[in-house]
Structure formats: C-alpha cells, structure tokens
Amino acid sequence: MKTNVVVLFFSGAGHTQKMAEAVARGAASIPGVQTSTIAIKGDDITQGRWKNDATLAQLDAADAIIFGTPTYMGGPAAQFKAFADSTSERWFHRNWKNKLATGFTVSAGPSGDKLSTLFYLFTLSMQHGMIWISQGETPFNDKGINRLGSYSGAMGQAFTEPAEVAPNSQDLLTGETLGQRVAEAAVRWKRGA
Amino acid sequence: MKTNVVVLFFSGAGHTQKMAEAVARGAASIPGVQTSTIAIKGDDITQGRWKNDATLAQLDAADAIIFGTPTYMGGPAAQFKAFADSTSERWFHRNWKNKLATGFTVSAGPSGDKLSTLFYLFTLSMQHGMIWISQGETPFNDKGINRLGSYSGAMGQAFTEPAEVAPNSQDLLTGETLGQRVAEAAVRWKRGA
Amino acid sequence: MKTNVVVLFFSGAGHTQKMAEAVARGAASIPGVQTSTIAIKGDDITQGRWKNDATLAQLDAADAIIFGTPTYMGGPAAQFKAFADSTSERWFHRNWKNKLATGFTVSAGPSGDKLSTLFYLFTLSMQHGMIWISQGETPFNDKGINRLGSYSGAMGQAFTEPAEVAPNSQDLLTGETLGQRVAEAAVRWKRGA
Amino acid sequence: MKTNVVVLFFSGAGHTQKMAEAVARGAASIPGVQTSTIAIKGDDITQGRWKNDATLAQLDAADAIIFGTPTYMGGPAAQFKAFADSTSERWFHRNWKNKLATGFTVSAGPSGDKLSTLFYLFTLSMQHGMIWISQGETPFNDKGINRLGSYSGAMGQAFTEPAEVAPNSQDLLTGETLGQRVAEAAVRWKRGA
Numbered sequence: 001m002k003t004n005v006v007v008l009f010f011s012g013a014g015h016t017q018k019m020a021e022a023v024a025r026g027a028a029s030i031p032g033v034q035t036s037t038i039a040i041k042g043d044d045i046t047q048g049r050w051k052n053d054a055t056l057a058q059l060d061a062a063d064a065i066i067f068g069t070p071t072y073m074g075g076p077a078a079q080f081k082a083f084a085d086s087t088s089e090r091w092f093h094r095n096w097k098n099k100l101a102t103g104f105t106v107s108a109g110p111s112g113d114k115l116s117t118l119f120y121l122f123t124l125s126m127q128h129g130m131i132w133i134s135q136g137e138t139p140f141n142d143k144g145i146n147r148l149g150s151y152s153g154a155m156g157q158a159f160t161e162p163a164e165v166a167p168n169s170q171d172l173l174t175g176e177t178l179g180q181r182v183a184e185a186a187v188r189w190k191r192g193a
Numbered sequence: 194m195k196t197n198v199v200v201l202f203f204s205g206a207g208h209t210q211k212m213a214e215a216v217a218r219g220a221a222s223i224p225g226v227q228t229s230t231i232a233i234k235g236d237d238i239t240q241g242r243w244k245n246d247a248t249l250a251q252l253d254a255a256d257a258i259i260f261g262t263p264t265y266m267g268g269p270a271a272q273f274k275a276f277a278d279s280t281s282e283r284w285f286h287r288n289w290k291n292k293l294a295t296g297f298t299v300s301a302g303p304s305g306d307k308l309s310t311l312f313y314l315f316t317l318s319m320q321h322g323m324i325w326i327s328q329g330e331t332p333f334n335d336k337g338i339n340r341l342g343s344y345s346g347a348m349g350q351a352f353t354e355p356a357e358v359a360p361n362s363q364d365l366l367t368g369e370t371l372g373q374r375v376a377e378a379a380v381r382w383k384r385g386a
Numbered sequence: 387m388k389t390n391v392v393v394l395f396f397s398g399a400g401h402t403q404k405m406a407e408a409v410a411r412g413a414a415s416i417p418g419v420q421t422s423t424i425a426i427k428g429d430d431i432t433q434g435r436w437k438n439d440a441t442l443a444q445l446d447a448a449d450a451i452i453f454g455t456p457t458y459m460g461g462p463a464a465q466f467k468a469f470a471d472s473t474s475e476r477w478f479h480r481n482w483k484n485k486l487a488t489g490f491t492v493s494a495g496p497s498g499d500k501l502s503t504l505f506y507l508f509t510l511s512m513q514h515g516m517i518w519i520s521q522g523e524t525p526f527n528d529k530g531i532n533r534l535g536s537y538s539g540a541m542g543q544a545f546t547e548p549a550e551v552a553p554n555s556q557d558l559l560t561g562e563t564l565g566q567r568v569a570e571a572a573v574r575w576k577r578g579a
Numbered sequence: 580m581k582t583n584v585v586v587l588f589f590s591g592a593g594h595t596q597k598m599a600e601a602v603a604r605g606a607a608s609i610p611g612v613q614t615s616t617i618a619i620k621g622d623d624i625t626q627g628r629w630k631n632d633a634t635l636a637q638l639d640a641a642d643a644i645i646f647g648t649p650t651y652m653g654g655p656a657a658q659f660k661a662f663a664d665s666t667s668e669r670w671f672h673r674n675w676k677n678k679l680a681t682g683f684t685v686s687a688g689p690s691g692d693k694l695s696t697l698f699y700l701f702t703l704s705m706q707h708g709m710i711w712i713s714q715g716e717t718p719f720n721d722k723g724i725n726r727l728g729s730y731s732g733a734m735g736q737a738f739t740e741p742a743e744v745a746p747n748s749q750d751l752l753t754g755e756t757l758g759q760r761v762a763e764a765a766v767r768w769k770r771g772a
Contacts (some may be wrong), residue, residue, distance in 0.1 A: 048235050079241035094524070131520065138211070301535060303496030344416040346714045381772060459666060460699065464660035465657075471651045506695065
C-alpha cells in the first residue's frame, strides 16, 4: 500500500499554489508515495466556517499532511484558519494523532512575519498530536535551497508579481526539497510501524 | 474630546463576549474615556472575507483598539482572522500607526495555547505600527487578577460551561483591569501628543 | 542495538529535575530503549558560554533528545541557552539532522509563558533539522495527564514550593507519558530506517 | 529633565553593536532625549548568571529600554538571556512597569528565525509590564528602511562578514529609524504623564 502524502493549502493570488505544486512534485518523486493536492476553496466557507467532508476524509487517509497558506496580516489566511477550526472534531477524537506534518508559507518581505504563520501551522499540528518535520536544509548550498533561512518549514517570497515569476525558482526548489523530505520520512515512519 | 477605546471581538459561544464586556467596563470606568464594543459577525463574512466599512470607520476613529477572540485550534478564530485580513488596506496606508493595542483570549485549558493567539494579536498590531500595552499585573494579588499567569494580554478560561459561569469572576476582573489600564494609557498617550 | 533516548535539562531549584526524571522514567519503560539523563551544570559555563564535549558526544549518539528547562523571565533559562548556543558547530555539520526531539518546561503560573519556552525548544530543534514529537494527550482523561492543556510539549507548574511537592503528581505523569511517547516513536523511527 | 533612552545589548562579533550604535544615534537625534548604550559583558556572567548592579540602576532610571541581541541558534544569545534572568527581582517589584520597550536582532539569513528572538524580547518586556513600540515602517520606501519586512522590531543581517560592512547601511538606517521612533514615543509618553 502506497504512502499517502496530502498537500492541503489555500492560495489567494496563485503564489502559494505554485509552492504547493512544487512541494507535491517533490513528494511524488519518492518511490512508493502517492500525492494529492487539495486547495481550500472560499465556496466551502459560510459565515467564516469551512465545511467539506470529502476533503476531511482525504486527510483522514493521509500518512502525512503538508499545510500551506499565504501569510496575510502576519498569520495564516482566514480561509486556511476556517479549515483549521473545522478540524476540532478530528482533534477531539484524536484521528490525526501520529500523522506527520509540516508547512510552508508565502509573503512579500524576506522575513515578513512568515515565521508567525509557520508557528501557527506547527501549533495546529501539535493540537492534533502530529509529528512535525523540519525543513532540514541550511542555506549553505549553491542551488538557493532555503535561501531565506527558514528551519521550521519552507518559505517563499511573492508580492504583486505574477505567479509565473514569484515565488522564484529557488523558493520552489525549497518547497520541492521539503516535499521529498516529508515523503521519505512518511515512508520510513510507515515502515517502522 | 474624549479618548476613544474600541473593544473589537469575535465570540462563538458567548464566553469571549463576557470577557469583552468586562474589558469595556474597565475602560469605561476611566474619566474622559468613551468605549465601544463591536462584535465581528459571521454575516459579514463571504467566502472567508470579512467586510464592514462602518466597523472599519469606527476603528479608524479609535485611540486604542483592544482585540479579542477565542483560541480555536491553537490560534485566533477564523472569523477574527477574516476581519484581520480585511485591514490590509489600512495597513498599506498606515492608518492605524501609533494607536494603542492589546488583546485577550479565551480557551478551555489553563495554558491551552492561548499565548499563541496573543502572539498573533500582537503580530497583527505590529504590522499596523501600533503600540502594545502589556497586561501589567502579576498573579500576586488576593483578587485572582491574572490567575493564569499571562503577561502579553488577558486570558480567560471556558470550555462548554454556560457563559454565565465561565470565564469566572477572577478572569472577568482580569479583563476589566486590562481595560482600565489601556484606557489610562490612551488618555496619557493622547495628552502627550 | 538499543534505541537511545537522552533527557538533557537544566534545573535551578530542582523542580525541572523532577520533571526530567519523570520523562526519563517513561522513556525507560519502553522495551528496547536505554535512557540517559544529563543535567546542564553552571560549572561548564564560562562568560556565558557552555562547554562539555562529553555531553555533546552523548547527544551525538542519541536517537532522540528531550530538552527541558525552567521558564525564566518568559523563556528558557540562560544556562540552557548557553548549552543551545554551543551546538552551533553540530548545526553547521548537520550532525543531529533527523533525530527526534521534544521538550518540557516548568514555571509558576498555569500559563506563565511556558509556551514561549516550548516554541524556543522547537525552534532550536528545527535549526538542527530534527523531528518534533507532540505531547499527544488531551486533558480529557481522569488521571490529570496534560491538565494544563499543552500540546507542543509537557508543562509542569512550580513556584517556591519544595521540589518534593511541585510539580505535582499529575504534571509528573504528564512528563512520564511524554517520555513513553517519544521512546515509542524513536523505536519506530529507528526500525523504519 | 531629559527623556532617558537606554540601548541595552549583547554583541558577539560586533554586528549587533553596529546596530546598537545606529539605534542610539537615532534616539539621540530627538530633542530633549539623552541616550546611553550599554553592552552586556561576558565578564559579568558567573555560572550562567549575570550580575551588574550599576547597569540595573541605569535601567531603573530609563524611560525607554531598547533590547538588542544576535539571534543564536534561533533565539537570543545566552549572554543576553543571562541578563534577562537577572531582572527577576525587578519583575517581582514591578520596577519597570510602564517603561517603553522595543528590540532589534541580527542573524545570517533574511528570515533566519529572527522573529523568534523578537518574540522573546517582547515576552520579556511583557513580563515586566512594559509597553512595546512597533517598528512602524513598511518596506515601501526608497531608502531600504525595513527591507527585511520586520514589524515587531528591527532586523539586521550579518554572517561572517566584518562588522564594517554588515549589517549594511540599509539595516543600520532601519535601526536608526527605530531609535528615533522610540525616543519620540518616550518624549510623548513622559509629557502625557
């Protein structure tokens, strides 16, 4: 049975979607891994509450979940947070305990309070009893992986540029590398069970 | 002209509203201060985006804004975050720079990741160039003020109890004390201008 | 070959040592696991810099490291931080990449900014490319496990009481449960390699 | 009587000292303000505990304290933390309540977990009941002020370059601007008393 990695993200202007695709591409490159990419849609949010049982069922079946969101006003997008709040029943029943998790985010500045968003994605994962995979790579490589110096997850930079050019290829490679890392960890974690 | 303190909050089950009322009561007790209490409504959120120009105009006119939200899944409620995201135009135009700010939150556990939420409310305020007022009181008093040991803002505890009994009177007094403190600071800050 | 779990901690007045012993007891109860408990000593700190090559070598040999420190003035004790700063060479050479990690902390208040310390222990572990194990348990049990509502690691409460009585038996059981959890994860992670 | 702004910092390799001098230069440029710059010295640290009563007395006399430290291993330098831990008696007696505070930090990466350090400096200030001044400026200016996109305090970037060239002139201007801002706020806050 394949190891199942789900990339669950919200994207407003398409930049975070580019990161999500890069992360999923990395995860899919690992033998024995199947990957899904799921976008949080505004249509599923009513009065600030997100509801999509099919998506929750896909997450229930995951071995690892990689969370992605832009950093809006110093934290995760409200649309992502609406999804997060809707997982409280899973939290209560500990359905996601021991799944692997990590995260990525995109904002305009080099720092840009992106760490605040990663801290939130971590805190959400901890509430669920999940296990958090670090970014893993230092910036000391000649490919630009982790050029922004993020250790808790992957960071990409984009402001009002078209999603074709931002996040740039180095940031996308950072995301791809994180996807590989989580998928490898998920295979190992499943094998050890 | 009176010093204008606005308590802006979201409440799901009524517990955070009780805290908001206590905070506002404290602020209103300071001479020369007028206080408004504004609830974020789910009706103002469409596809995860909050819009209410009248509320934003009230906030534009404030000398101090006190932000309140439950802690849901380790962070601010999505409804609060939808409001926060909608302030990006104010952020760009620096409309709220130098206003005073602080925050309060409610969740079930004594710790309960409430500090994560206060860190977010702080980060939002920093994005706006605001000035953050600490909680001020230690737990070393015989009234139960700040019994949970929170320094960055006020914390209240409530789970599924009715809002009539939780947060308890000590937590409400903690909120009231914070409201007084912020109102006094706002009067002083305005007088010094 | 046994799975090697090291509990590395600083304790000022003995309360954090009690938590460390409980965590180690939990880890040692898992078949196939050997546990070491190492206290950071002030004698190893000169001008704010910690040095103890034997301890670093023990950590190099660990499959999982559990970090513990009191929360002093809203963060990890300086003595713990002196240890952390001394790991920069390990960081540069990625020696601890993929080891498991988690943390625990003790302070006076129920909340008491303990989450700030756990966020730091997490950030340190992320810098090293480690994998962070959540606390795992909700407070919904009749034994008092995780009574304070902490998800990122274990929290204990103690002020000026003797270390014989604080942290209390519920907090010590919280630590013991975390130790078991990390040891089980380390066995599984090693087996999957 | 002049408004008294103290810049209290630790610097290992001289980069943070350059930032401290820029911050102090900005503060000193405001009429009616006197500025002191105090370096935390390793000589004052014994077994991880800092002691310097003359420095504490200078801080007691400050209207505003600006805290600075490199980001080492994802948090404040141990030497800075040793100072912070030594302020617990001031904390207990609330000596620094209502003083203004802000912070700055330097590390190698553009993000580089510097926000973790600013969160700590904020948390320390909150413990003391202080009032935190935001960075204030967005990166949308043609001088490079706040080029890294930090809102909670000032960030500078430096790795192993000589302190003559890093942090660069834009980062130093960011620090200088923060110093001006805090000094102006301190004058206003004192006048309003």
